[in-house]
Amino acid sequence: MSSHSSPLVKPDKGWRIWWQLTRPHTLTASFVPVLLGTAFAMQNSKIDIPIFIAMLVACLLIQAATNMFNEYYDYARGLDHEESVGIGGAIVRNGVKPKTVLNLALIFYGISALLGLYIIISSSWWIAVIGAICMAVGYFYTGGPLPIAYTPFGEIISGFFMGIVIILISYFIQTGNITTDSILISIPIFILVGAIMLSNNIRDLDGDKENGRKTVAILIGRKNAITLLATMFIVSYLWLIVLVLMQIVTPWTLITLLSLPMPIKAVRGFIGKTEPIQMVPAMKATAQTNTFFGLLVTIGLFISFLIK
Template sequence: MTATEAETPEMSRARAWLIATRPQTMPAAAAPVIVGVGLAYSAGVFSLGPAVAALVGAALIQIGTNLANDYYDAVKGVDSEERQGFTRVTNSGLIPAEQVKRGMILTFAAAILVGTYLVYVGGLPILVIGLASIVSGYAYAGGPFPLGSHGLGDLFVFVFFGVIAVVGTFYVQAAAVLADPLAMTIPEGTVTTTALLASLPIAGISTNILVVNNIRDLETDREAGKLSLAVLLGYRWSRVEFTGLLALAYAVPLYFFATGEFGGAILLPFLSLPYAALLARTVLTRTDGDALNPALERTGKLLAGFAVLFALGMVI
């Protein structure tokens, strides 16, 4: 649903809250867990409980970040009637601002609750990572120095929804198998070079969801004084960023195959390459919401498909 569509007074409160969570961004929460589980299975350290908790925690942090963005962009005047993106429930009046803020707080609190189990499994490192993820999710749009308004949103997504999410998912499973509970340091075998490399495709495509979003909103963000990285770089270099992150995603499976770390099945993500090429053509040639709103959703679908194929390649 886009901001240009007329809102109906009959819209249910449940529907409004569903819009607020931005379900089109949920692949960014699930994809790193899928890859982390595939990697853990291939390494012989798969553990169901920590894997499920990592998925729930990631989804809650994603939703909390979305609610924070919705609320703070509205109260700070970043959102406007000219915005071409998906409906923002605070700005459109579908949900009162204070309720959106309360939902954000409760969602992050639920993430902390889930995180207590992961801290028991993974110890102090998970406590540090979990708190940093929640603080950064809030600071993306809120606080005295909102990351998304100072050109740091892309870096935030790359690090927290890519590198840390994949490596953290692998870590809690490996820690459950290889280490005692409540570890104070990083146990041996729980953070590997392979996990770090495997996180890069997910980091790249997850960041591209934000790149598409920010290319679409470049003009309205500039007028509102929001300095997203797209505003700082402009259309040309934002598209270079998008293309470079896609190239990074497909380079990693190729590297794993070339080094012999995995067999030919690790190249399964290349089945998604034609879809990625069609998506890139849209991003490289269009700036309007009519084209980039579907492109944003398709980037999420590319992320989900790539993650499943990548994980399957590791397991096979």
């Protein structure tokens, strides 16, 4: 395995190469919806722990595999280089063979499919159809002739599948049904996962434009994209407050408001910045907003369950 030096990013060594390849900072976008969907199901149903664990691991593997497909195809298209910000860097910095990255992603898909089979046997065959669609979206996000990530639909599609769909599957496999309330509680995570993708596209705006991508950030411009990001944060928190007022979720979930400094930090971190490396803290704060929002809502639901 060869190594490269970079003025901006040092090569990883040993197990860190493989850990960074999963892009661990993005994995919260898959486990937070599983936790939230399960916590909401807990209000109405006894939780099957083995199914919960299978769902959690499967989603993490699909997310990690999606990141590896991203790494492979961006390298294959000549988009990644040693100084690229926000990538795992296994291929361009650490000398891992591209084929190895692709094969590892496919292995992760295979394991998640086996876990999915266990979930299907325990719940419904409809999960097979939905799971297959989710895996296809994960692949075609950066793979195929017209990657989803290169279009204006990246935020909506990623938010829908990683927010709404994962939450509803997590809820369904525990309760056996889908309710209006379970859909309503998934909306803020749908928005916040989309915000992670938008923040990524704001950071990569100049490079993406040069490579012919047509992301939302490119189409509306950096300033408007930052305004859109701020609006998405505002709607997410207001949505939760409305759910509490409608008595769909417990007032305990309002502890989520403690995470408000994070989206503020994210928006401020993008304003006036043009270099990708300058925007990394803002993008990290966006991902953390989704993490803390989802975890605090989950904790609020759990507290409500305990004091019933």
